[in-house]
Amino acid sequence: MNVSLSFEKSCASSPRPRVASIQTAALPLNVKMKMRLWGLVRRTLFRWPPFFCGGFRRSLLKLFGAKLAGSASIHGSARIDCPWNLEMGPFASIGEEAWLDTLDAVALGEYVCVGQRAILLTGTHDFTNPSFPLVTKPIVIGYGSWIAVGAIILPGVKIGALCVVGAGSVVTRNLPEQMVCAGNPCQPIKRREIQTL
DSSP, X not given: OHHHHHHHHHHHTSOOOOOOOXXXXXXXXXXXXXXXXXXXXXXXXXXXXXXXXXXXXXXXXXXXXXXXXXXXXXXXXXXXXOGGGEEEOTTOEEOTXXXXXXXXXXXXXXXXXXXXXXXXXXXXXXXXXXXXXXXEOOEEEOTTOEEOTTOEXXXXXXXXXXXXXXXXXXXXXXXXXXXXXXXXXXXXXXXXXXXXX
């Protein structure tokens, strides 16, 4: 308590610029209502069915505008905020407790694997503007790429085909094709060598 009070006193000596609340995102009312309706569906009908009801989950996502291949796989515990901005190619998958903040387009190519608790963020805020406006940018993940457990992909990132993003990595910029990448910030480490079948 004393620490926060002393901080407030030190800040009071210089004038503070006015900023807006982060809680007031400038989304149209119809989008907010659609997000609330989908949130209700996601927390009930989408989440409850057992693992073998993948087709039912795909149908719910498609009902809300997602573009999904028939072989796409989405775990029931995954969180997808705006399904109408999601596109998944054949055999693409989203793992347990992954979060796709699809305020903008997210495109997962064929055979893309988004691992457990991975986070794909398409939205942020312009912190230089006192009104703190929402800024969104799409995410594209190319054919055969693997986003490992707990990785975070930031807005506007494009990940090349056959790329591997290591566990816990934070991807702040585009990544090249067929590379193993890791770290914070995530960087290419070595070429992904793939054995022939």
